[in-house]
Amino acid sequence: MTTVIIVDDQALQRLGFSMLLEQHADLSVVGEAAHGAEGVRMAAELRPDVVLMDIRMPGMDGIEATRRIVQSGGRSRVLVLTTFDLDEYAYSALRAGASGFLLKDALPEELIAGIRAVAAGDAVIAPGLTRKLIDAFTDRMPGQTPEQERRLTALTEREREVLTAMATGWSNNEIAERFSLAESTVKSHVSRVLAKIGARDRVQAVIFAYDTGLVRPA
Known part of the structure; x- marks a missing residue:
């Protein structure tokens, strides 16, 4: 319930x-x-x-x-x-x-x-609306903090790729197809990314990706 x-x-x-x-x-x-x-x-x-x-x-x-x-x-x-x-x-x-x-x-x-x-x-x-919001208000985002930089550095290369894909609005299935991974493997990567950057969910991970400059607005 x-x-x-x-x-x-x-x-x-x-x-x-x-x-x-x-x-x-x-x-x-x-x-x-x-x-x-x-x-x-x-x-x-x-x-x-x-x-x-x-x-x-x-x-x-x-x-x-x-x-x-x-x-x-x-x-x-x-x-x-x-x-x-x-x-x-x-x-x-x-x-x-x-x-x-x-x-x-x-x-x-x-x-x-x-x-x-x-x-x-x-x-x-909605992924499209995520990008719209972040593109519209990206000038209000603070610069990368030392703590954010530390968390970003803790990610492996694959985890950075997965975070970038998440910030672009891709689903787990789309990420799996793009990197030729099993969807269960993608879910594991996503869980590790959230844990390492201290995000509760994908939305907070997207904001983190833009805050740190890992992803830039189109």
């Missing part, structure tokens, strides 16, 4: 998400919050697998709420919801530690699949 809390200032939006999720036997909505601060408190108390997080809310917004939930070190992973005209907010949420984001007009099956993927430890983000 995957437990979820919904954080959104729109009551009808929360109701719609809750009704959709409760149609699936493996998903359970254990709480709803109307603003970021309430979402942070609820995440600490209920320790859900996934926090479905809106961005623009009165008081504490979804970006700050995401940052606090992630920094708490708890088990909860944050899946942010956004719209096309909120790319900057979505990018900030990813840097705050969100495990991905979906557009609010996503199909119901896409939302359900996204929640399941995040709960399983994967990241949910």
Whole structure:
């Protein structure tokens, strides 16, 4: 059973998400919050697998709420919801530690699949949109820190290739085909890369790759 809390200032939006999720036997909505601060408190108390997080809310917004939930070190992973005209907010949420984001007009099956993927430890983000976000806001990225350089140096040549491919938006299957590897081997490489660079998931690995200059915007 995957437990979820919904954080959104729109009551009808929360109701719609809750009704959709409760149609699936493996998903359970254990709480709803109307603003970021309430979402942070609820995440600490209920320790859900996934926090479905809106961005623009009165008081504490979804970006700050995401940052606090992630920094708490708890088990909860944050899946942010956004719209096309909120790319900057979505990018900030990813840097705050969100495990991905979906557009609010996503199909119901896409939302359900996204929640399941995040709960399983994967990241949910369209590769093309990843590049769009990073290309648009790369000028705001800080320079490489000594700690980032140390982590990057710890990667083997193959692991660097895999990280570069991840940052380009390739799936495990595409990476396997490109380097003539078994997909299970690629998964092992990905796990080692995440561990060495200290990333929770693929989204954070992508940001790391751009932060360190391993990958440059097109």
